[in-house]
Amino acid sequence: MKSQILPCTYDDLHIIKNLHEEAINFQNQNSIQSWLPTDEHVLSMDLNSGLYYKVISEDQIQGVFKLLHSDEIIWGKREDHQAIYLHGIIAVIKKQKSLFPTILEWSKDYAKKQSKHFIRMDTWTNNPKLIQYYQSFGFEIIAVSKAASPELVHACYSSTDLTFLQYHVRE
Numbered sequence: 001m002k003s004q005i006l007p008c009t010y011d012d013l014h015i016i017k018n019l020h021e022e023a024i025n026f027q028n029q030n031s032i033q034s035w036l037p038t039d040e041h042v043l044s045m046d047l048n049s050g051l052y053y054k055v056i057s058e059d060q061i062q063g064v065f066k067l068l069h070s071d072e073i074i075w076g077k078r079e080d081h082q083a084i085y086l087h088g089i090i091a092v093i094k095k096q097k098s099l100f101p102t103i104l105e106w107s108k109d110y111a112k113k114q115s116k117h118f119i120r121m122d123t124w125t126n127n128p129k130l131i132q133y134y135q136s137f138g139f140e141i142i143a144v145s146k147a148a149s150p151e152l153v154h155a156c157y158s159s160t161d162l163t164f165l166q167y168h169v170r171e
Contacts, residue, residue: 003099005106008052008064013043016052016064019090032127055091055099063091063099067107069114074122078142078164083118084111104137104167111169118166125161139165 068085142164
């Protein structure tokens with residue numbers, strides 16, 4: 001069965017929160033720098049703003065991600081309104097199937113429909129395995145830097161170096 005990507009609804013709040021907690025546990029068990037617990041109020045605001053999407057297969061949520069149309073807080077002067085930004089991609093760990101190819105294909109179509117030229121992401125520089133994984137899909141490293149406005153980002157991003165990645169969407 002082919003996967004679908006749909007906007008999350010408020011009914012998905014607890015699933016997103018649980019997936020986030022599972023991701024933190026996975027990061028901690030694998031000695032990877034980990035996210036901090038989800039702030040339910042912020043998550044609710046993001047859901048109400050339509051920022052979260054879910055990957056559905058076999059009538060089950062297989063993963064979630066956040067999509068932004070701009071990201072001045074992290075990208076700063078690099079933000080040129082030519083891209084969409086993917087954040088917080090989380091897959092159901094028990095499935096052991098990568099959702100990223102599905103998310104990337106959907107994102108390419110979405111970006112084209114929005115007349116955007118790039119898909120951008122950032123990740124912690126101290127996770128070279130993840131950076132190489134994204135590069136295997138055609139993402140290029142644009143820069144290594146701190147968030148442009150560290151006082152406005154989640155504490156786990158405020159002082160760490162980030163690797164900025166970009167995928168050029170071809171017509």
